[in-house]
Amino acid sequence: PSFLRVGSWIGGDRDGNPNVDATVLRAAFTRQAEVAFGHYFGELAGLYRELSLSARRVAVSDGVQRLAEASPDVAESRREEPYRLALATIEARLAGSARALGLPLSGRYPAAEPYADQRAFLADLSLLAASLAAHGSGLLAEGRLGRLMRAVDVFGFYLMPVDLRQHAAIHAGVVAELFARAGLEEYGALDEAARVRVLSRELATPRLLYSPYVQYSAETAKELAIFREAAKIQEQFGVDAIRQSIISNCASVSDVLALALIGKETGLIRLDEAGRPVSRLNLVPLFETIADLQGAAGVMDALFAQPWYRELLRSRGDVQEVMLGYSDSNKDGGYFTSQWELYQAEQRLVASFAAAGVKLQLFHGRGGSVGRGGGPSFEAIMAQPAGSVAGRIRITEQGEVISSKFADPDIGAGHLEALVAATLEATLTEHQVDAADGAVFDELSRDAFAAYRALVESDGFMDYFLAATPINEIAKLNIGSRPASRKSLASIKDLRAIPWVFSWSQSRVMLPGWYGVGSAVAAYLARHGEAGLERLQRLYRASPFFQVVLSNMEQVLAKADLTIARRYASLVADGALAEALLARIEDEWQKTQSAFYAITGQGKLLEANAALARSLETRLPYLNALNLLQVELLRRLRAAPDDAGEVLTATHLTINGIATGLRNSG
Incomplete structure (x- = not known):
């Protein structure tokens, strides 16, 4: 069985x-299926060229013979080529599957009876492999055919599963309307x-709150429709096509149960004859803020104490997935506090799950930047932490780093090998931070938290941020799946984590990757x-946690440039405000560098990472020039916003260039 799988949120x-x-969910699966089926048809064509074995020279198994006898290929020249005839049968049935799924693809033969699922397709391929191996042609079975079988096992008919995700408040709104229209609380x-x-x-009753005779709000109708579409996709492609539904900003038991009720209303959760819940979906709470991370284990304890939910987990193999948000916790509490609260949340979750007899699978919502x-x-x-991996882990790979990690097959294979090796080693060599x-x-x-919050809550901080970074210009770029903020910007709480980090990267402050550490170490000393x-x-020598925290911070410090940041500060209209806040940032910068050198014993940044040091030495001159150009473009753009035109286009080009040069900026 495959031990490594790829998923998507697209x-x-x-x-x-x-x-x-x-409609978008359906389109995503259609496009994914086109890619998978296109690959399979291409590989079947390759096998057709390779497997020209003659029945006069090589015997075949009964299973392959039956496939050959059902072949739509009636050419006289291939009467004694059973493998090619069998492949024609397989290709015709695969074409039938493509047609049944509504795909604009076809093979070389008329569509025949479709395969029930990818397992049936794999079973026919296995007949070919077994016959080849049994009759002296095992090497042929291990080549293209073996790779095709592995691909079918991993990618199925849908290429990769898609996770659903929605904010807890939206789920709550849907439930509220269902209750109201049903005349309930x-x-x-x-x-x-x-x-x-x-x-x-x-949840304990088989009745539904939804009525087809009631008109619901557009948002409620849309949410119910996407879950119904998910149920249809599971029926067509298999239940593994959509396995998870993630609850953003989850903070309570009701946030999880609200999603469960929506699942019940749309056929993804049902009650069996004994009244026990059976789910076709994993309900995944996502804990994001510092407060939510601190309360995560308590929420799960209370959830496991709910008899109905505990029964639902049994239908999912007693496995519960929990997602941890790295981005929002950093925006909320700063770099070090975010890292430490995530670590402690994992420790508490491990203990909670062990006490409840539930297997924990952590989903790490990591971005590209530190x-x-x-x-x-x-x-x-x-x-x-010890027990948090236990042979299973899920990690997000952001769009900005996908090409650098996977565009080259050798680099991609190496990255996946590192993930697998780390998962195995972390499972076998557990360690823990003692009291x-x-x-x-x-x-x-x-x-660190106090220093960070003191900065971001300072009077005028948002004015400084909006002027001294290209946040507003980034918001006009068509590069993200979501707007830069959920509402008008009054504080950083209103801003999404990705543009928050991206903006500081562009201005070369890189603040989310280090601010507060210097003050924390100074106070400790x-x-x-x-x-x-x-x-x-x-601790630095002995604690993997502390090593990773400082090592990642070191990379950020090496890419930051406060001299360039001062140029961006000149864009702030209030010069006194700009000078006051930049002085605080520069002071913290000096404290952080001093702390790093004192703890690690290094004499300069990246002393132990020569490869990255050389790479930055090559890239930084070009990056610095782009930054200076961007500052001037921002100045002109903001001076004449009604006459943006080419200036805005050029600004966007500098944003793209700086992001590419930094490599992990958002």
Whole structure:
């Protein structure tokens, strides 16, 4: 069986993107299926050229003979080529499957009876392989045919599963309307305990709240439609085509049960004859903010205490997936606090799941940049808490890094090998942060959080951010799946994590990847003196967690340039405000670099990473020039916004160039 699989959010992620609906979900699967079937038809054509074995020279199994006898290929010249005749039968049935799925593809033969699913297709290919191996042609079975069989096993008829994702508040709104139109409680006015109570009541009964005779709001109708479409796609492609539905901003038991009710209303969850729930979908809470990470284990404890939900988990093999958000936790609490709270959340979840007898699968929502959880994957997995990997892990790969990691087959294979190796090694060589070390990280986190929040909550900070970064210009680029913010920008809470990190990268401050660490270390050393420094140095040598935190931060520091950042600060209309905030950033920058050198013992950044140092040495002169050009373009663009034209186009080109040069910027 395949131990590594690829998934996608394209077509299923609606969080903040109103354009994703049932039609888009269907289009995503149609396009994916076209790619998969196109590959299979091409490989069958290749096998047809290779398997010209004659029945006069080689015997075949009874199974292959039956396929040959059913062949639509009636050419006299191929009467004694059973493998080619069998391949014609397989290709005709595959064409039938393509037609049944509505794909604009066809093989060389008229469509025949479609395969029930990819397993039936794989079974026929297996007949060919077994016959070849049994009659002295095993090498042919191991080549193109073996690769095709592996591809069918991994990619099926749909190429890759698609996850659904939506914000918890949208789910709650759908449930509230279902309750209201059914004449039940005013769901939105209920407290958490009451919500759990009424949801549990409705989940335990086979009746549905939805009525085809009631007109629902556009948003509710759209949400119900995409889940119904998901059920249809599962019926056509198999239940594994859509396995997960993720709840963004999940903060409570009712957030999970609300999604369960929507699943029940749309046929993805049903009750068996004994009244037990059976689910065709994994309900995945996504904990994102610092507060939600701190409360994640408590939410799961309370969820596992719900008899109905515990029964539902049994229908899913007693496996519960939990997603952790690296981006929003960083935006909420700063770099170090985010990293430490994520680590502690995992520790608590491991203990919670062990007590409940449920298998934990963590889904790490990592971005391309360090500020969004990026960095070398092998080291990141190896730094996970004991018991948090246990042979299974899911990780997001952002669009901006896909080409650099997978466009070259050799590099792609190496990256996947590193992921598999790290998962195995982390499972077999578990480590844990003990209480004494945890107390040190608690201290550092507390002071780092205070320093970070003091900056982002400063008077005028949002004015500085909007002027000293190209955030507004980034919002006009058609490069993201969602708008830059959920509403008008009054604080960083209103801004989405990706443009937040992307903007600081463009201005070369790279603030989300380091700010607060310098103040935290300075405060720790002020309390503990030389003994404190020795303690931090020992932790750096012994703790994989601390090593990864500082190593990733080092890469960010190496790409940042506060001299260039000062040029961006000149774009702020209020010069006094710009100088005051930039001075604070520069002061923290100096503290952070000093802390890094003191703890690691290095004399310069990237001292132990010569390859990256050489790469940056080559790239930075070009990047610096692009940054200076961008500052001037921003100045002109903002001076005459009604006459943007080529200036806006040129600005967007610099944004693209800087992002490409930095390689992991958003």
